[in-house]
Amino acid sequence: xxxxxxxxxxxxxPTRKAxxxxxxxxxxxxxxxxxxxxxxxWAELGPGEIAVYRHAFRKxxxxxxxxxxxxxxxxxxxxxxxxxxxxxxxxxxKYGEDWVQLGFIPGYEAVLAGMIKDLKxxxxxxxxGTPTKDIPMLKNINSIxxxxxxxxxxxxxxxxxxxxxGEAALARGVPIVINMLSGTVPLAMPYYRAxxxxxxxxxxxxxxxxxMLIGQPGMGVALLDAQSTAHLLAIGLIIxxxxxxxxxxxxxxx
Amino acid sequence: MEFDWGTAIEMSLxxxxxxxxxxxxxxYRIAENLTVGWFMAMSLVVGLDILKSRVYTPLIIRxxxxxxxxIVTILGLLYLLRLLPETRxxxxxxxxxxxxxxxxxxxxxxxxxxxxxxxxxxxWAVGGLESINNIIIATFTFTGLCYFIFTREHKGVLGALxxxxxxxxxxxxxxxxGTYLMSLISMSVGHMQTLMQVPGIYVSMLxxxxxxxxxxxxxxxxxxx
Numbered sequence: 001x002x003x004x005x006x007x008x009x010x011x012x013x014p015t016r017k018a019x020x021x022x023x024x025x026x027x028x029x030x031x032x033x034x035x036x037x038x039x040x041x042w043a044e045l046g047p048g049e050i051a052v053y054r055h056a057f058r059k060x061x062x063x064x065x066x067x068x069x070x071x072x073x074x075x076x077x078x079x080x081x082x083x084x085x086x087x088x089x090x091x092x093x094k095y096g097e098d099w100v101q102l103g104f105i106p107g108y109e110a111v112l113a114g115m116i117k118d119l120k121x122x123x124x125x126x127x128x129g130t131p132t133k134d135i136p137m138l139k140n141i142n143s144i145x146x147x148x149x150x151x152x153x154x155x156x157x158x159x160x161x162x163x164x165x166g167e168a169a170l171a172r173g174v175p176i177v178i179n180m181l182s183g184t185v186p187l188a189m190p191y192y193r194a195x196x197x198x199x200x201x202x203x204x205x206x207x208x209x210x211x212m213l214i215g216q217p218g219m220g221v222a223l224l225d226a227q228s229t230a231h232l233l234a235i236g237l238i239i240x241x242x243x244x245x246x247x248x249x250x251x252x253x254x
Numbered sequence: 255m256e257f258d259w260g261t262a263i264e265m266s267l268x269x270x271x272x273x274x275x276x277x278x279x280x281x282y283r284i285a286e287n288l289t290v291g292w293f294m295a296m297s298l299v300v301g302l303d304i305l306k307s308r309v310y311t312p313l314i315i316r317x318x319x320x321x322x323x324x325i326v327t328i329l330g331l332l333y334l335l336r337l338l339p340e341t342r343x344x345x346x347x348x349x350x351x352x353x354x355x356x357x358x359x360x361x362x363x364x365x366x367x368x369x370x371x372x373x374x375x376x377x378w379a380v381g382g383l384e385s386i387n388n389i390i391i392a393t394f395t396f397t398g399l400c401y402f403i404f405t406r407e408h409k410g411v412l413g414a415l416x417x418x419x420x421x422x423x424x425x426x427x428x429x430x431x432g433t434y435l436m437s438l439i440s441m442s443v444g445h446m447q448t449l450m451q452v453p454g455i456y457v458s459m460l461x462x463x464x465x466x467x468x469x470x471x472x473x474x475x476x477x478x479x
Binding site: 040194226 | 296297300304307308311312355356359360362363364366367368371372375430433434435436437439440441442443444445446447
Protein backbone atom coordinates (compact mmCIF):
# COMPACT_ATOMS: atom_id res chain seq x y z
CA UNK A 1 0.00 0.00 0.00
CA UNK A 2 2.92 2.34 0.67
CA UNK A 3 4.74 1.38 -2.56
CA UNK A 4 2.34 -0.29 -5.02
CA UNK A 5 3.97 -3.22 -6.77
CA UNK A 6 1.46 -3.01 -9.65
CA UNK A 7 1.28 -6.81 -9.82
CA UNK A 8 -0.53 -7.76 -13.02
CA UNK A 9 -3.94 -9.34 -12.69
CA UNK A 10 -6.22 -10.85 -15.32
CA UNK A 11 -9.72 -9.56 -15.88
CA UNK A 12 -11.83 -12.67 -15.47
CA UNK A 13 -14.29 -13.71 -18.13
CA PRO A 14 -17.38 -13.45 -15.85
CA THR A 15 -16.32 -9.89 -14.95
CA ARG A 16 -16.12 -8.94 -18.64
CA LYS A 17 -19.48 -10.55 -19.19
CA ALA A 18 -21.01 -8.58 -16.30
CA UNK A 19 -19.66 -5.35 -17.78
CA UNK A 20 -20.97 -6.18 -21.27
CA UNK A 21 -24.41 -7.14 -19.96
CA UNK A 22 -24.81 -3.83 -18.13
CA UNK A 23 -23.43 -1.93 -21.10
CA UNK A 24 -26.03 -3.62 -23.35
CA UNK A 25 -29.00 -2.43 -21.26
CA UNK A 26 -31.14 -0.58 -23.81
CA UNK A 27 -31.93 3.15 -23.72
CA UNK A 28 -34.41 3.86 -20.97
CA UNK A 29 -33.86 0.43 -19.44
CA UNK A 30 -34.42 -0.32 -15.76
CA UNK A 31 -31.45 -1.40 -13.64
CA UNK A 32 -32.22 -2.97 -10.26
CA UNK A 33 -29.39 -2.85 -7.70
CA UNK A 34 -29.86 -4.93 -4.56
CA UNK A 35 -27.26 -4.23 -1.85
CA UNK A 36 -27.20 -7.08 0.64
CA UNK A 37 -23.59 -6.92 1.74
CA UNK A 38 -22.59 -6.59 5.38
CA UNK A 39 -19.96 -4.50 7.12
CA UNK A 40 -17.43 -7.37 7.39
CA UNK A 41 -17.55 -7.88 3.62
CA TRP A 42 -17.14 -4.24 2.54
CA ALA A 43 -13.41 -4.62 1.88
CA GLU A 44 -14.07 -7.53 -0.50
CA LEU A 45 -17.32 -6.46 -2.11
CA GLY A 46 -17.04 -2.67 -1.88
CA PRO A 47 -14.79 -2.14 -4.92
CA GLY A 48 -17.12 -4.13 -7.18
CA GLU A 49 -20.20 -2.45 -5.73
CA ILE A 50 -18.80 1.05 -6.31
CA ALA A 51 -17.69 0.15 -9.85
CA VAL A 52 -21.12 -1.27 -10.76
CA TYR A 53 -22.88 1.76 -9.28
CA ARG A 54 -20.64 4.10 -11.28
CA HIS A 55 -21.33 2.14 -14.44
CA ALA A 56 -25.08 2.03 -13.78
CA PHE A 57 -25.31 5.77 -13.22
CA ARG A 58 -23.18 6.40 -16.28
CA LYS A 59 -25.88 4.50 -18.19
CA UNK A 60 -28.47 6.77 -16.54
CA UNK A 61 -26.66 9.87 -17.80
CA UNK A 62 -25.82 8.56 -21.28
CA UNK A 63 -28.81 6.38 -22.15
CA UNK A 64 -31.56 7.64 -19.89
CA UNK A 65 -31.72 4.39 -17.93
CA UNK A 66 -33.45 4.21 -14.54
CA UNK A 67 -31.95 2.78 -11.35
CA UNK A 68 -33.86 1.17 -8.49
CA UNK A 69 -31.87 0.56 -5.29
CA UNK A 70 -33.03 -1.60 -2.44
CA UNK A 71 -31.85 -3.83 0.40
CA UNK A 72 -33.63 -6.87 1.77
CA UNK A 73 -31.19 -8.81 3.95
CA UNK A 74 -29.99 -6.45 6.67
CA UNK A 75 -29.75 -2.74 7.44
CA UNK A 76 -26.01 -2.72 6.80
CA UNK A 77 -26.74 -3.29 3.10
CA UNK A 78 -28.72 -0.06 2.91
CA UNK A 79 -25.96 1.89 4.65
CA UNK A 80 -23.27 0.41 2.41
CA UNK A 81 -25.38 0.97 -0.69
CA UNK A 82 -25.57 4.64 0.27
CA UNK A 83 -21.82 4.59 0.83
CA UNK A 84 -21.27 3.19 -2.68
CA UNK A 85 -23.63 5.85 -4.03
CA UNK A 86 -21.49 8.56 -2.39
CA UNK A 87 -18.72 7.64 -4.87
CA UNK A 88 -21.02 8.34 -7.83
CA UNK A 89 -21.36 11.72 -9.50
CA UNK A 90 -25.10 12.46 -9.40
CA UNK A 91 -24.84 15.92 -11.01
CA UNK A 92 -27.77 16.55 -13.31
CA UNK A 93 -29.75 13.57 -12.05
CA LYS A 94 -33.06 13.93 -10.26
CA TYR A 95 -34.26 11.64 -7.51
CA GLY A 96 -37.61 10.11 -8.35
CA GLU A 97 -37.11 10.56 -12.09
CA ASP A 98 -33.72 8.97 -12.74
CA TRP A 99 -33.20 6.83 -9.67
CA VAL A 100 -35.05 5.76 -6.56
CA GLN A 101 -33.88 4.35 -3.22
CA LEU A 102 -36.42 1.96 -1.72
CA GLY A 103 -34.33 1.45 1.42
CA PHE A 104 -34.36 -1.59 3.64
CA ILE A 105 -37.35 -3.89 3.01
CA PRO A 106 -37.37 -6.71 5.58
CA GLY A 107 -38.21 -10.17 4.33
CA TYR A 108 -35.17 -11.27 2.31
CA GLU A 109 -36.37 -14.13 0.11
CA ALA A 110 -40.02 -13.05 0.27
CA VAL A 111 -38.99 -9.59 -0.95
CA LEU A 112 -36.97 -11.07 -3.82
CA ALA A 113 -39.98 -13.19 -4.77
CA GLY A 114 -42.36 -10.26 -4.42
CA MET A 115 -40.38 -7.84 -6.58
CA ILE A 116 -40.71 -10.23 -9.51
CA LYS A 117 -44.50 -9.94 -9.46
CA ASP A 118 -45.37 -6.64 -7.80
CA LEU A 119 -42.68 -4.19 -6.70
CA LYS A 120 -45.09 -1.67 -5.20
CA UNK A 121 -46.70 -4.28 -2.93
CA UNK A 122 -43.37 -5.10 -1.25
CA UNK A 123 -42.26 -1.45 -1.28
CA UNK A 124 -45.31 0.75 -0.65
CA UNK A 125 -43.00 3.63 0.30
CA UNK A 126 -39.43 4.51 -0.58
CA UNK A 127 -36.65 5.12 1.96
CA UNK A 128 -37.87 8.68 2.59
CA GLY A 129 -41.52 7.74 3.15
CA THR A 130 -42.86 8.82 -0.26
CA PRO A 131 -45.53 6.39 -1.52
CA THR A 132 -44.07 4.52 -4.49
CA LYS A 133 -47.28 5.00 -6.46
CA ASP A 134 -46.55 8.75 -6.39
CA ILE A 135 -42.95 8.46 -7.64
CA PRO A 136 -42.91 9.47 -11.35
CA MET A 137 -40.20 6.97 -12.31
CA LEU A 138 -42.07 3.98 -10.91
CA LYS A 139 -45.37 4.69 -12.69
CA ASN A 140 -44.73 2.09 -15.37
CA ILE A 141 -42.27 -0.11 -13.48
CA ASN A 142 -43.71 -2.86 -11.35
CA SER A 143 -42.53 -6.35 -12.21
CA ILE A 144 -39.91 -8.45 -13.94
CA UNK A 145 -41.51 -7.48 -17.26
CA UNK A 146 -40.20 -3.94 -16.72
CA UNK A 147 -36.65 -4.75 -15.52
CA UNK A 148 -33.67 -4.95 -17.85
CA UNK A 149 -30.86 -5.82 -15.45
CA UNK A 150 -30.81 -7.47 -12.03
CA UNK A 151 -27.77 -7.01 -9.80
CA UNK A 152 -27.22 -8.22 -6.25
CA UNK A 153 -24.28 -7.81 -3.91
CA UNK A 154 -24.30 -10.43 -1.19
CA UNK A 155 -21.99 -11.86 1.46
CA UNK A 156 -24.25 -14.80 2.24
CA UNK A 157 -25.73 -17.51 0.08
CA UNK A 158 -26.21 -16.36 -3.51
CA UNK A 159 -28.54 -19.22 -4.42
CA UNK A 160 -31.43 -17.29 -2.82
CA UNK A 161 -31.29 -14.81 -5.72
CA UNK A 162 -31.02 -17.62 -8.27
CA UNK A 163 -34.06 -19.35 -6.73
CA UNK A 164 -36.29 -16.32 -6.80
CA UNK A 165 -35.12 -14.56 -9.95
CA GLY A 166 -33.82 -17.46 -12.07
CA GLU A 167 -36.93 -18.75 -13.78
CA ALA A 168 -38.62 -15.42 -14.44
CA ALA A 169 -35.41 -13.65 -15.51
CA LEU A 170 -34.40 -16.47 -17.83
CA ALA A 171 -37.82 -16.52 -19.49
CA ARG A 172 -37.64 -12.78 -20.23
CA GLY A 173 -33.92 -12.60 -21.04
CA VAL A 174 -33.13 -10.38 -18.05
CA PRO A 175 -29.49 -10.89 -16.98
CA ILE A 176 -28.66 -11.64 -13.34
CA VAL A 177 -25.27 -10.50 -12.07
CA ILE A 178 -24.13 -11.20 -8.52
CA ASN A 179 -21.17 -9.67 -6.71
CA MET A 180 -20.07 -12.28 -4.18
CA LEU A 181 -17.28 -13.35 -1.86
CA SER A 182 -14.58 -15.54 -3.35
CA GLY A 183 -15.57 -18.35 -0.97
CA THR A 184 -19.03 -18.61 -2.53
CA VAL A 185 -17.90 -18.50 -6.17
CA PRO A 186 -17.48 -22.32 -6.42
CA LEU A 187 -21.06 -22.66 -5.16
CA ALA A 188 -22.21 -20.33 -7.94
CA MET A 189 -20.31 -22.13 -10.71
CA PRO A 190 -23.07 -24.71 -11.48
CA TYR A 191 -25.60 -21.89 -11.94
CA TYR A 192 -23.17 -19.94 -14.11
CA ARG A 193 -22.56 -22.99 -16.30
CA ALA A 194 -26.28 -23.70 -16.49
CA UNK A 195 -26.88 -20.12 -17.62
CA UNK A 196 -29.20 -19.20 -14.75
CA UNK A 197 -26.57 -16.84 -13.40
CA UNK A 198 -25.51 -14.63 -16.30
CA UNK A 199 -22.28 -13.31 -14.77
CA UNK A 200 -20.62 -12.66 -11.43
CA UNK A 201 -17.96 -10.56 -9.76
CA UNK A 202 -15.44 -12.53 -7.75
CA UNK A 203 -14.86 -10.31 -4.71
CA UNK A 204 -11.84 -7.99 -4.91
CA UNK A 205 -10.40 -9.34 -8.15
CA UNK A 206 -13.77 -8.99 -9.87
CA UNK A 207 -14.13 -5.50 -8.47
CA UNK A 208 -10.64 -4.52 -9.60
CA UNK A 209 -11.30 -5.93 -13.08
CA UNK A 210 -14.60 -4.03 -13.30
CA UNK A 211 -12.85 -0.81 -12.25
CA MET A 212 -10.37 -1.26 -15.10
CA LEU A 213 -13.20 -1.96 -17.57
CA ILE A 214 -15.06 1.25 -16.66
CA GLY A 215 -11.75 3.15 -16.78
CA GLN A 216 -11.86 4.25 -13.14
CA PRO A 217 -9.28 2.26 -11.12
CA GLY A 218 -9.92 2.69 -7.43
CA MET A 219 -10.07 0.79 -4.18
CA GLY A 220 -10.08 -2.65 -5.80
CA VAL A 221 -6.88 -2.18 -7.78
CA ALA A 222 -5.16 -0.68 -4.72
CA LEU A 223 -6.32 -3.52 -2.47
CA LEU A 224 -5.32 -6.28 -4.89
CA ASP A 225 -1.61 -5.60 -4.55
CA ALA A 226 -1.74 -5.68 -0.78
CA GLN A 227 -4.05 -8.69 -0.74
CA SER A 228 -1.84 -10.66 -3.16
CA THR A 229 1.20 -9.95 -0.99
CA ALA A 230 -0.68 -10.95 2.16
CA HIS A 231 -1.76 -14.21 0.54
CA LEU A 232 1.80 -14.92 -0.62
CA LEU A 233 2.94 -14.35 2.97
CA ALA A 234 0.26 -16.74 4.24
CA ILE A 235 1.33 -19.42 1.72
CA GLY A 236 4.99 -18.91 2.61
CA LEU A 237 4.26 -19.26 6.33
CA ILE A 238 2.19 -22.42 5.74
CA ILE A 239 5.02 -24.01 3.72
CA UNK A 240 7.60 -22.93 6.32
CA UNK A 241 5.64 -24.30 9.28
CA UNK A 242 4.76 -27.53 7.47
CA UNK A 243 8.45 -27.95 6.59
CA UNK A 244 9.49 -27.59 10.24
CA UNK A 245 6.73 -29.97 11.32
CA UNK A 246 7.78 -32.57 8.73
CA UNK A 247 11.46 -32.37 9.70
CA UNK A 248 10.62 -32.74 13.41
CA UNK A 249 8.27 -35.65 12.69
CA UNK A 250 10.89 -37.47 10.61
CA UNK A 251 13.74 -36.90 13.09
CA UNK A 252 11.54 -38.10 15.96
CA UNK A 253 10.79 -41.35 14.12
CA UNK A 254 14.54 -42.04 13.83
CA MET B 255 -9.85 20.60 3.30
CA GLU B 256 -12.36 19.66 5.98
CA PHE B 257 -11.19 17.01 8.43
CA ASP B 258 -13.12 13.76 7.94
CA TRP B 259 -14.25 13.09 11.52
CA GLY B 260 -16.39 10.11 10.48
CA THR B 261 -13.43 8.18 9.08
CA ALA B 262 -11.24 9.23 12.01
CA ILE B 263 -13.79 7.85 14.50
CA GLU B 264 -14.21 4.70 12.41
CA MET B 265 -10.46 4.04 12.35
CA SER B 266 -10.17 4.83 16.07
CA LEU B 267 -12.75 2.14 16.79
CA UNK B 268 -10.91 -0.30 14.50
CA UNK B 269 -7.63 0.26 16.34
CA UNK B 270 -9.39 0.05 19.71
CA UNK B 271 -10.82 -3.33 18.65
CA UNK B 272 -7.42 -4.53 17.40
CA UNK B 273 -5.86 -3.57 20.75
CA UNK B 274 -7.20 -6.91 22.01
CA UNK B 275 -4.29 -8.49 20.12
CA UNK B 276 -2.02 -6.99 22.76
CA UNK B 277 -4.21 -7.67 25.79
CA UNK B 278 -7.70 -7.07 27.16
CA UNK B 279 -7.98 -3.38 27.97
CA UNK B 280 -10.49 -0.64 28.55
CA UNK B 281 -10.22 0.75 25.02
CA TYR B 282 -11.23 -2.62 23.56
CA ARG B 283 -14.16 -2.87 25.95
CA ILE B 284 -15.32 0.62 25.00
CA ALA B 285 -15.18 -0.25 21.29
CA GLU B 286 -16.98 -3.56 21.89
CA ASN B 287 -19.81 -1.99 23.88
CA LEU B 288 -20.13 0.93 21.47
CA THR B 289 -20.47 -1.48 18.54
CA VAL B 290 -23.13 -3.58 20.25
CA GLY B 291 -25.00 -0.49 21.40
CA TRP B 292 -24.85 1.16 17.98
CA PHE B 293 -26.13 -1.97 16.22
CA MET B 294 -29.02 -2.26 18.65
CA ALA B 295 -29.87 1.42 18.30
CA MET B 296 -29.73 1.25 14.51
CA SER B 297 -31.93 -1.86 14.44
CA LEU B 298 -34.41 -0.19 16.79
CA VAL B 299 -34.60 2.99 14.70
CA VAL B 300 -35.03 1.14 11.42
CA GLY B 301 -37.54 -1.24 13.00
CA LEU B 302 -39.63 1.64 14.35
CA ASP B 303 -39.41 3.39 10.99
CA ILE B 304 -40.69 0.27 9.22
CA LEU B 305 -43.49 -0.18 11.75
CA LYS B 306 -44.49 3.43 11.21
CA SER B 307 -44.49 3.21 7.40
CA ARG B 308 -45.90 -0.34 7.05
CA VAL B 309 -48.30 -0.63 10.00
CA TYR B 310 -49.13 2.71 11.61
CA THR B 311 -49.56 4.76 8.42
CA PRO B 312 -51.77 2.29 6.49
CA LEU B 313 -53.88 1.20 9.48
CA ILE B 314 -54.20 4.31 11.64
CA ILE B 315 -53.57 7.25 9.29
CA ARG B 316 -55.15 5.90 6.09
CA UNK B 317 -57.66 3.65 7.88
CA UNK B 318 -57.03 0.63 5.62
CA UNK B 319 -58.37 -1.89 8.12
CA UNK B 320 -59.55 -4.47 5.58
CA UNK B 321 -56.12 -5.34 4.28
CA UNK B 322 -53.51 -8.09 4.84
CA UNK B 323 -51.63 -5.56 6.99
CA UNK B 324 -54.11 -6.09 9.82
CA ILE B 325 -53.67 -9.88 9.79
CA VAL B 326 -49.88 -9.59 9.71
CA THR B 327 -49.93 -7.02 12.55
CA ILE B 328 -52.06 -9.33 14.70
CA LEU B 329 -49.67 -12.22 14.01
CA GLY B 330 -46.73 -10.01 14.94
CA LEU B 331 -48.39 -9.02 18.21
CA LEU B 332 -49.17 -12.68 18.96
CA TYR B 333 -45.45 -13.34 18.77
CA LEU B 334 -44.89 -10.96 21.70
CA LEU B 335 -47.16 -13.12 23.86
CA ARG B 336 -44.29 -15.59 24.02
CA LEU B 337 -42.96 -13.53 26.89
CA LEU B 338 -45.81 -14.58 29.20
CA PRO B 339 -45.91 -18.25 30.33
CA GLU B 340 -49.74 -18.43 30.21
CA THR B 341 -50.00 -17.19 26.60
CA ARG B 342 -46.79 -18.68 25.25
CA UNK B 343 -48.69 -21.23 23.15
CA UNK B 344 -50.24 -18.46 21.03
CA UNK B 345 -46.80 -17.56 19.67
CA UNK B 346 -46.76 -20.87 17.78
CA UNK B 347 -49.21 -19.47 15.25
CA UNK B 348 -47.00 -16.71 13.81
CA UNK B 349 -43.96 -19.01 13.98
CA UNK B 350 -45.79 -21.69 12.00
CA UNK B 351 -47.07 -19.11 9.55
CA UNK B 352 -43.56 -17.73 8.96
CA UNK B 353 -42.03 -21.20 8.62
CA UNK B 354 -44.74 -22.18 6.15
CA UNK B 355 -44.39 -19.03 4.04
CA UNK B 356 -40.58 -19.22 4.03
CA UNK B 357 -40.65 -22.87 2.94
CA UNK B 358 -43.22 -22.20 0.24
CA UNK B 359 -41.31 -19.25 -1.17
CA UNK B 360 -38.05 -21.21 -1.19
CA UNK B 361 -39.46 -24.41 -2.67
CA UNK B 362 -41.23 -22.49 -5.43
CA UNK B 363 -37.90 -21.35 -6.81
CA UNK B 364 -35.87 -24.47 -6.06
CA UNK B 365 -37.59 -26.80 -8.51
CA UNK B 366 -36.73 -24.93 -11.70
CA UNK B 367 -33.59 -22.96 -10.88
CA UNK B 368 -31.80 -25.41 -8.62
CA UNK B 369 -32.98 -28.80 -9.84
CA UNK B 370 -34.29 -28.80 -13.42
CA UNK B 371 -31.75 -26.32 -14.81
CA UNK B 372 -28.81 -28.10 -13.19
CA UNK B 373 -29.89 -31.63 -14.03
CA UNK B 374 -30.53 -30.76 -17.69
CA UNK B 375 -27.28 -28.87 -18.02
CA UNK B 376 -25.29 -30.21 -20.98
CA UNK B 377 -21.75 -29.42 -19.97
CA TRP B 378 -20.33 -32.71 -18.76
CA ALA B 379 -17.82 -33.24 -21.53
CA VAL B 380 -17.01 -29.83 -22.87
CA GLY B 381 -13.36 -30.66 -23.45
CA GLY B 382 -10.07 -29.86 -21.83
CA LEU B 383 -9.76 -28.74 -18.24
CA GLU B 384 -13.51 -28.25 -17.92
CA SER B 385 -14.13 -32.02 -18.31
CA ILE B 386 -11.43 -32.86 -15.76
CA ASN B 387 -13.03 -30.34 -13.42
CA ASN B 388 -16.44 -32.01 -13.85
CA ILE B 389 -14.97 -35.48 -13.22
CA ILE B 390 -13.26 -34.26 -10.03
CA ILE B 391 -16.51 -32.65 -8.81
CA ALA B 392 -18.48 -35.83 -9.49
CA THR B 393 -15.86 -38.10 -7.87
CA PHE B 394 -15.47 -35.95 -4.75
CA THR B 395 -19.25 -35.64 -4.35
CA PHE B 396 -19.86 -39.37 -4.77
CA THR B 397 -17.03 -40.53 -2.51
CA GLY B 398 -17.87 -37.89 0.07
CA LEU B 399 -21.43 -39.19 0.20
CA CYS B 400 -20.07 -42.77 0.49
CA TYR B 401 -18.21 -41.70 3.62
CA PHE B 402 -21.53 -40.81 5.24
CA ILE B 403 -23.14 -44.23 4.60
CA PHE B 404 -23.34 -45.64 8.11
CA THR B 405 -25.80 -48.46 7.44
CA ARG B 406 -23.04 -50.71 6.10
CA GLU B 407 -19.53 -51.34 7.36
CA HIS B 408 -16.83 -49.56 5.40
CA LYS B 409 -15.19 -52.64 3.88
CA GLY B 410 -14.22 -53.68 0.40
CA VAL B 411 -15.33 -51.33 -2.39
CA LEU B 412 -17.38 -49.15 -0.04
CA GLY B 413 -14.39 -48.94 2.31
CA ALA B 414 -12.11 -47.79 -0.50
CA LEU B 415 -14.65 -45.21 -1.71
CA UNK B 416 -15.27 -43.96 1.83
CA UNK B 417 -11.54 -43.71 2.45
CA UNK B 418 -11.09 -41.59 -0.67
CA UNK B 419 -14.14 -39.58 0.36
CA UNK B 420 -12.55 -38.85 3.73
CA UNK B 421 -9.57 -37.20 1.98
CA UNK B 422 -11.91 -35.38 -0.39
CA UNK B 423 -13.79 -33.94 2.61
CA UNK B 424 -10.50 -32.92 4.25
CA UNK B 425 -9.48 -31.07 1.09
CA UNK B 426 -12.86 -29.30 0.99
CA UNK B 427 -12.71 -28.30 4.66
CA UNK B 428 -9.17 -27.04 4.17
CA UNK B 429 -10.38 -24.99 1.21
CA UNK B 430 -13.24 -23.56 3.34
CA UNK B 431 -10.81 -22.57 6.09
CA GLY B 432 -8.46 -21.05 3.52
CA THR B 433 -11.16 -18.92 1.88
CA TYR B 434 -12.36 -17.77 5.30
CA LEU B 435 -8.79 -16.75 6.13
CA MET B 436 -8.59 -14.92 2.79
CA SER B 437 -11.73 -12.94 3.53
CA LEU B 438 -10.41 -11.98 6.96
CA ILE B 439 -7.13 -10.87 5.38
CA SER B 440 -9.10 -8.80 2.83
CA MET B 441 -11.01 -7.11 5.62
CA SER B 442 -7.79 -6.26 7.45
CA VAL B 443 -6.12 -5.05 4.26
CA GLY B 444 -9.10 -2.79 3.61
CA HIS B 445 -8.77 -1.24 7.06
CA MET B 446 -5.00 -0.92 6.69
CA GLN B 447 -5.47 1.06 3.50
CA THR B 448 -7.68 3.57 5.30
CA LEU B 449 -5.23 3.72 8.20
CA MET B 450 -2.41 4.69 5.81
CA GLN B 451 -4.30 7.69 4.43
CA VAL B 452 -5.44 10.97 6.00
CA PRO B 453 -7.11 11.08 8.54
CA GLY B 454 -6.42 7.44 9.42
CA ILE B 455 -2.68 8.05 9.53
CA TYR B 456 -3.12 10.48 12.44
CA VAL B 457 -5.19 7.88 14.28
CA SER B 458 -2.50 5.26 13.57
CA MET B 459 0.24 7.50 14.97
CA LEU B 460 -1.82 8.19 18.07
CA UNK B 461 -2.50 4.47 18.39
CA UNK B 462 1.20 3.61 18.21
CA UNK B 463 1.99 6.21 20.89
CA UNK B 464 -0.72 4.80 23.20
CA UNK B 465 0.57 1.27 22.57
CA UNK B 466 4.16 2.24 23.45
CA UNK B 467 2.95 3.98 26.64
CA UNK B 468 0.89 0.86 27.48
CA UNK B 469 3.87 -1.48 26.97
CA UNK B 470 6.17 0.73 29.10
CA UNK B 471 3.52 0.96 31.84
CA UNK B 472 3.06 -2.85 31.86
CA UNK B 473 6.84 -3.42 32.04
CA UNK B 474 7.15 -1.02 34.96
CA UNK B 475 4.24 -2.76 36.70
CA UNK B 476 5.83 -6.21 36.17
CA UNK B 477 9.24 -5.04 37.40
CA UNK B 478 7.69 -3.63 40.59
CA UNK B 479 5.87 -6.88 41.50
